[in-house]
Amino acid sequence: MAIGRPRAFCTETALNAALNVFWRKGYEGASLTDLTEAMGINRPSLYAAFGNKEELFRKALDRYVNEKVSFASEALEAPTAYQVAERLLLGAAEMLTNPDHPVGCLAVRGSLTCGEESQSIRNEIAHLRSEYEANLRGRLERARDEGDLPADAQPEHLARFITTIFQGMAVQAAGGAAREALRGVAETALRAWPRAPAARHGPSADTLAVSDGD
């Protein structure tokens, strides 16, 4: 039973290259020529290894969420609701302007990709976002129940507020905004955060958890 010719490229490396291209140019803006050139392979190899352009994007999106936006899930584990928001927004300012990869957010860019033929991509991104927003809301509800947020705080509104700020920051970053500018936005947004009257949680030294490099 023959095994067949071994693959001449590393799928992980190629997927990383594809992720970078999608990140820079968006789903529809990235042509197969762009992708194959960056990945160092040719079309049939791409189709054999990844299915088609849409599946390739999905795999790249998975990798993006798990490797690049992991700070967002980890932020939910911060001890207080304020620190959750703080780590989320400052982490976003850092990630969105990290010089080690393209600026902006693959998902935000992808959610605005134009054509209606890529509706399924938009749906997947929308699903990811609403899933995360639900997790964040759950975390904030817990915080409210624990007295970490005022009893009249609205976790749903706060979660949507944070999400919206992130999306705005992603647009800013895609337009070339500097890291300091995004940090300023994050800090301003944090001033809208409700404090529990009993135990006030202000800006914390927890920010150290947000590294400056990648």
Place this chain on the structure above:
Amino acid sequence: MAIGRPRAFCTETALNAALNVFWRKGYEGASLTDLTEAMGINRPSLYAAFGNKEELFRKALDRYVNEKVSFASEALEAPTAYQVAERLLLGAAEMLTNPDHPVGCLAVRGSLTCGEESQSIRNEIAHLRSEYEANLRGRLERARDEGDLPADAQPEHLARFITTIFQGMAVQAAGGAAREALRGVAETALRAWPRAPAARHGPSADTLAVSDGD
């Protein structure tokens, strides 16, 4: 001296139709076929009347800014800085979800259009945004000098904050967010607004200026 055959369509109406198409599908996502079908004319007529696709987009963008986002310039005339922000954000929530036209923001969508060949479009949009942001900052500096904002307020940061919120709301709207949701975001953002210690300006009845229809 002959005058020539009169144009069989109204350029204003056609431009409105083109604006709607660009608004829904983005600059690159709107094909000439989409545009000509919506405008009720054929390609050569389009090119004769508007130049080419890029010039058509610029004209549509002009109209968009002057007719649809006029609330943003008018908001600068509000009596207090807080009311400026309030009218801006609540006006945005209304405009971005107005059922009389496509949802979201043509400029935000356009600024994320993928290809590098449409760099000049992105540049124009970036210019419009930074111009507006400068106006807003100027208005806030005046407010600070008048004591309407605390002396340590940072008009530049506040202006960028407002811009970022708007962009995030535009992404939300493009994803189908409801008007109530965007209003909630606006109200949360307004809680970040600094109040002058001398004369406190809170939420005002000035919101009445924001109509509910178009």
Place this chain on the structure above:
DNA sequence: CCACATCCCTACCAATCGGTACACAAGGGA
């Protein structure tokens, strides 16, 4: 009625899009 200027329309252009057919190269099992 004629001439001229302008517009409309069909049909086309080269370039690019995502995707694939097919011949060849490269390896392991018998």
Place this chain on the structure above:
DNA sequence: TCCCTTGTGTACCGATTGGTAGGGATGTGG
């Protein structure tokens, strides 16, 4: 060594992209 399986590479597919040439239609000024 021969075969079989799998990946690689070239060259292509039909469809669509933005943009245009050129003839016929339609109006005004003489």
